[in-house]
Amino acid sequence: MSNNQSDCSVESSLFEKRKKLYPREVHGLFANLRILGVSTLLGIYYLLPWINLNGRQIILFDLPERKFYILNWIFWPQDFIYLALLLICAAFALFLFTALAGRLWCGYACPQTVWTEVFLWIERKVEGSRSQQMKLDKQENNPVKFRIKAKKHAIWAVFSLFTGFTFVGFFTPIRDLAPSILFFELGPWETFWFLFYSLATYGNAGWLREQVCMYMCPYARFQSAMLDKDSLVISYDALRGDPRGSRKKSDDLQAKKLGSCVDCTLCVQVCPTGIDIRDGLQYQCIGCAACIDVCNDVMDKMNYPRNLIKYTTENSMDGKETTFLRPRILIYIALLISILSGVVYSVETRDSVTLNILKDRNSLYRESYDGTINNSYTIKILNMDLVDHSYTLSVSGIEGISSSIKSPIHVKAGSIIEMPLLLSVQPESLQSASNSITMNLQALDDADTTTESEGRFIGPLNP
């Protein structure tokens, strides 16, 4: 389908009033895989902030302190490059999986799918099956309908609020957050994000659902560019299925000139985006495989071979061979592995301490009564390690240079300290007006924790 065509159809369907969809419940291999995906991802989302490591939340984006704690690492603002690289890795992983397996992400792992799945499940538990839901919606307003609808929305709302609470728990320690919500002591901005995210969940998963995939998702729009003839897509085997038509189990298909499709429309009823996969590949298809599961059930009941709708590739539909390891896949894998290993290596080997030297701008140098030349500085030490350290500071570059700082300097884990420093030299040691010096910071308890910084020492023009 050309982009133009798809854009036109998006626009015209936006124009129509949205018809509410009632996706039918489905069981089978892919439904089970989706439940597995959904529960794993939701489990990670809801449990992660409650897990502590070394007395600290395992993932915490501490905005006030401007530190991100992820597993055993602390990321500072200057480490933004790592996060950017990790995001690039995530994008490459998405490209790779799309090229290999089509919209695997959409069908099994996208938050929109995951939360919609939970909301649909709640809806089915409260309102009943697809036909019961349709019947209920057709009824005039009455107390029973109101009670059922109110119950559904109340459960959705509680679930959304819990989701919003968990979201804020990634930014504010969740164990402090829980009591402050219970006692209505949440700060105004936390309250804002708590309600904002809850509302977004409620709106996206409860109301917008497939419309997010169809009209709002950028990935859905450009994923077709990542697919090729060897990517897995879900497709109906028209050669085998057509001509469609209802029949009895005992009918002779050849005599009746029928294909395998019994035209039960179950594949349309289970589709969360409401499309008919038998019309060919469509951009609305999120690759959830619900239609495969339900059609396989029908085939089993009819004693026909399975897989009338199946995961396949364009090449295999054309009777050609499918190659999985093609150049673009190998390039994606190579890029992914090299960026990822580069990030891990550089995070693991980055300095766990930094030393910044700022020369006092008010005076170039000062001469004391005994002739010593003094320069003053401010130094900043940032301990990026997870444990406290004591450091010694040594200065070299000029013979006999002495420092005002008495070692050791104690800096707490993940903290920064700032202190004044006065360096003094005898005038005869100075070679020129501006001399380069090196400061070395060395942790007392760990030989590998060390850093160096360059600075300048200014003296009189003719020393």
Next chain:
Amino acid sequence: MNLDRKLLIIGSLWPSFWMACGLSGIVFSAIDPSLITSQIGLTELSHLGAYTIGFFFFWAVCAWSGFFSIIFSRKAINK
């Protein structure tokens, strides 16, 4: 709501939301937004508040530009 208006709203608010997320990440890793808010007199504002205002500021600016892009491109197409 008619199509034009619906597309205008979604088209300006939605992509700009993602732009605002990206911009907040890049800009706020270099600058602490509470330094800016305290400069303009909002000294009482918490850190989270400063980040929030920054995020919505980016969102508004991007949405504004998206809004006009849509309006102008429509005018150009209609001509």
